[in-house]
Amino acid sequence: MKFLKYTALxxxxxxxxATVTSCDDDDNTNPAAVNIEFENVVGSxxxxxxxxxxxxxxAGDQITVTAFRYFISNVKxxxxxxxxxxxxxxxxxxxxxxxxxxKISLTDVPPGDYTSLTFTIGVDSARNVAGAQxxxxxxGNMFWDWNTGYVFMKLEGRSPQAPGAGAVILHVGGFRxxxxxxxxxxxxxxxxxxxxxxxxxxxxxVKADIQKMFVGSTPIRFSSVNNLMxxxxxxxxxxxxxxxxxFVVDRIQGN
Amino acid sequence: MESTSTQEVxxxxxxxxxxxxxxxxxxxxxxxxxxELGRSLFYDPRLSRTGSISCGSCHQQAVAFADAGKxxxxxxxxxxxxxxxxxxxxxxxxxxxxxxxxxxHIEMMPRAPISNPLEMDETLDNVLRKLNAxxxxxxxFKQVFGGNxxxxxxxxxxxxxxxxxxxxxxxSRYDRYVRQEAGGTLTASELRGLTILRQKxxxxxxxxxxxxxxxxxxxxxxxxxxDSGRAHITRRSTxxxxxxxxxxxxxxxxxxxxxxGRFTTLEAVLDHYDHGMVVSATLDLExxxxxxxPGIALAPQERQxxxxxxxxxxxxxxxxxxxxxxx
Numbered sequence: 001m002k003f004l005k006y007t008a009l010x011x012x013x014x015x016x017x018a019t020v021t022s023c024d025d026d027d028n029t030n031p032a033a034v035n036i037e038f039e040n041v042v043g044s045x046x047x048x049x050x051x052x053x054x055x056x057x058x059a060g061d062q063i064t065v066t067a068f069r070y071f072i073s074n075v076k077x078x079x080x081x082x083x084x085x086x087x088x089x090x091x092x093x094x095x096x097x098x099x100x101x102x103k104i105s106l107t108d109v110p111p112g113d114y115t116s117l118t119f120t121i122g123v124d125s126a127r128n129v130a131g132a133q134x135x136x137x138x139x140g141n142m143f144w145d146w147n148t149g150y151v152f153m154k155l156e157g158r159s160p161q162a163p164g165a166g167a168v169i170l171h172v173g174g175f176r177x178x179x180x181x182x183x184x185x186x187x188x189x190x191x192x193x194x195x196x197x198x199x200x201x202x203x204x205x206v207k208a209d210i211q212k213m214f215v216g217s218t219p220i221r222f223s224s225v226n227n228l229m230x231x232x233x234x235x236x237x238x239x240x241x242x243x244x245x246x247f248v249v250d251r252i253q254g255n
Numbered sequence: 256m257e258s259t260s261t262q263e264v265x266x267x268x269x270x271x272x273x274x275x276x277x278x279x280x281x282x283x284x285x286x287x288x289x290x291e292l293g294r295s296l297f298y299d300p301r302l303s304r305t306g307s308i309s310c311g312s313c314h315q316q317a318v319a320f321a322d323a324g325k326x327x328x329x330x331x332x333x334x335x336x337x338x339x340x341x342x343x344x345x346x347x348x349x350x351x352x353x354x355x356x357x358x359x360h361i362e363m364m365p366r367a368p369i370s371n372p373l374e375m376d377e378t379l380d381n382v383l384r385k386l387n388a389x390x391x392x393x394x395x396f397k398q399v400f401g402g403n404x405x406x407x408x409x410x411x412x413x414x415x416x417x418x419x420x421x422x423x424x425x426x427s428r429y430d431r432y433v434r435q436e437a438g439g440t441l442t443a444s445e446l447r448g449l450t451i452l453r454q455k456x457x458x459x460x461x462x463x464x465x466x467x468x469x470x471x472x473x474x475x476x477x478x479x480x481x482d483s484g485r486a487h488i489t490r491r492s493t494x495x496x497x498x499x500x501x502x503x504x505x506x507x508x509x510x511x512x513x514x515x516g517r518f519t520t521l522e523a524v525l526d527h528y529d530h531g532m533v534v535s536a537t538l539d540l541e542x543x544x545x546x547x548x549p550g551i552a553l554a555p556q557e558r559q560x561x562x563x564x565x566x567x568x569x570x571x572x573x574x575x576x577x578x579x580x581x582x
Binding site for chain 1: 282283351357358359360361362363366367369370371378379380407408409411412416488490
């Protein structure tokens, strides 16, 4: 009994000293926040809806954008030692028409230096087939009602190269085998780290370049693809295009 | 509008002869207030753009929530739909919905008819605007879901599913026979019909729900230029002309039959299976016969017995349950 008592006392003192040490370390275990700001661009231009002059797609066509929305989901941060933090219930709808939607805030992130940022463009298959949803997944007219599944990225506009009246409607989605357009990317941080500590909130500035939808392994031309409202080959092709370099970490502020 | 009764919400218990449901009660626990809210939504024409069409307009309780006698249904501004209105029953057991299986979740399914331009031609956002402008709905949604925000799509779809999931038909004379309950007697002809059904129709119209929920081409057409059925969803040519196998419960009342309502009577349906089929690339293997035209041979007595049995699947309790009616 006596032995146990002393052991308990010793352990109590030890853990107290451990706490004191970590406080001295200018560090603590309180979770903190990270912001990610998305800036939608077309090449070197910042995207404007209904712009006076059309943008070049990079694949040889011009486009005036009237609507641009996409899902960012399942955001993860990773430390150099491999420990990963995955945000729970991580779904965001970035809508060019809603400035507030372009800045997302990750809260309750365990403190530390993170060397990698990963997120999904679109929505995981489980949520595609789930029931009624709240939050981002219930907004923005981004679900195929007659079928099943979210539109992962929606670009609408006009192009002189599109046939007929010139409408461009690109609704990219699809999660089933053989037509899976769910893409997960880890844009490079260029050896920067995201320092997460109580008291200051780093902000990751991500540029999303619309041109990358059209250039890449399968160039997209409006003469043949201008009206896409289903999963399938065209959606997969566009998703593979934007998987490669559409989302670029431009800078990390407030570290 | 709402009652304060403490009677059990219909369809809460799993019938003794049914398999485990896909959408079990635990996924959206039934309460009387939520069920009645769902019922109000189901019968509310404000769900359509013009305020003229409710779910109940085309899904009538007296015929197992099919559209009585209508080959195709009428949407807003008398627009005519492209497919026969399916009965709504035992939806808790369905892995997907509609003739092509597009929607895969009971809570999301109503989005299809609401947004279909030939049906309700409305947006979910507009429906919510209308509901939020109604003090009675505001109060009832708050009672069910709590919170201080406006009625949102989650609450709307969950409430509607409280009603659609409650549409359980499990008390036909056949059910009472299977469960050996009072009144569960079948005549000799009906019993022979049951045996024939299990032998000759049971691969597709399988089990206690009388459907295996598969998509099949049952030899209606040689080509499918107007409606490719399941292929509309999968975009696979091997699915062209395939449609969901419907349940046979309450089948005596759910005519006209087939995805386009082409057969007015059950007799005409049996004629089709016996000698009316045509071959096409995707015709179901179960219906092909080597050296013969496709089909299922039915002798006159067999037809008579089958028809007799099919009528035992009519569930008067379901068709007349006042809890499922418009209030």
